[in-house]
Amino acid sequence: MLPDLRLVIRLQEIDNRLAELTREIADLPKHITEIEKKLTSHERKLEADQAALAGNQKERKKCEADIQTQEQKISKLKDQMLLAKTNEQYRAFQNEIDFCQAEIRKAEDRILELMAESDPLEKNVKAAQSALKVEKAQVDGEKRQARERTAVDEKAASELTAERGSIVADVTPNTYQRYERSRKARRGVGITEAADGRCTACFIGLRPQFYQELKRGDQVMVCESCQRILYYNPPIVLEDLASQSTSSSQD
Numbered sequence: 001m002l003p004d005l006r007l008v009i010r011l012q013e014i015d016n017r018l019a020e021l022t023r024e025i026a027d028l029p030k031h032i033t034e035i036e037k038k039l040t041s042h043e044r045k046l047e048a049d050q051a052a053l054a055g056n057q058k059e060r061k062k063c064e065a066d067i068q069t070q071e072q073k074i075s076k077l078k079d080q081m082l083l084a085k086t087n088e089q090y091r092a093f094q095n096e097i098d099f100c101q102a103e104i105r106k107a108e109d110r111i112l113e114l115m116a117e118s119d120p121l122e123k124n125v126k127a128a129q130s131a132l133k134v135e136k137a138q139v140d141g142e143k144r145q146a147r148e149r150t151a152v153d154e155k156a157a158s159e160l161t162a163e164r165g166s167i168v169a170d171v172t173p174n175t176y177q178r179y180e181r182s183r184k185a186r187r188g189v190g191i192t193e194a195a196d197g198r199c200t201a202c203f204i205g206l207r208p209q210f211y212q213e214l215k216r217g218d219q220v221m222v223c224e225s226c227q228r229i230l231y232y233n234p235p236i237v238l239e240d241l242a243s244q245s246t247s248s249s250q251d
Contacts, residue, residue, distance in 0.1 A: 001217045004175045005191075005231045007167050011179065012191045013162045021157045028146045033231055042135060046128040053121040060114045063107040070100040070107070113181050173227075175220050182228045191229040202226035 045224030084090040194199035204225035
């Protein structure tokens with residue numbers, strides 16, 4: 001195989017890996033953004049439940065204060081009833097006492113309602129607080145892993161870019177230009193193998209004479225259909241491998 005072909009094959013491997021690394025480096029921040037959004041939505045739900053619970057407790061305290069106020073009024077009214085001089089005054093005090101007692105019953109009924117509402121709210125808040133603690137730890141862990149992974153990917157990409165530059169310097173300019181044209185026009189694939197008389201990228205059959213010339217491997221050839229550079233790998237014969245193994249053991 002021509003040295004240019006070997007170099008371009010390696011170039012394709014590098015470009016494939018660089019494309020993977022680029023996608024991974026770009027996807028990691030997106031993943032972090034998604035899990036942070038989910039965490040934020042859960043935090044807001046917890047805040048809403050906490051606000052509802054706080055509102056519930058505040059209203060209960062108000063009802064309890066109202067009951068205390070009404071009880072104090074009743075106590076004063078009863079003292080005043082003792083000083084009533086007429087039946088009309090007595091009935092007026094009694095009506096006010098009845099009104100205060102009705103207000104107390106309303107407040108007590110509301111307190112019972114609020115107590116019933118607070119139980120599920122308290123459970124939701126406690127469960128959400130526990131879940132958020134775990135989720136925050138997971139998010140922090142994933143963010144740390146993403147930063148570490150990004151650093152590894154960037155280092156690998158830097159090394160591959162350096163290797164790519166050295167390969168480009170060694171490839172014949174015309175061959176490199178052909179590769180780049182094909183790669184940019186064909187979704188990142190500029191060179192591909194020919195096997196069984198076909199281009200393995202576009203699967204179009206090659207002319208017999210063209211295929212025979214390609215097998216010789218003494219020139220850079222491109223697929224007449226997709227314009228990708230082609231290379232041919234001769235099949236490995238088991239007998240040849242056996243003989244190579246025997247020769248190695250004798251040495």
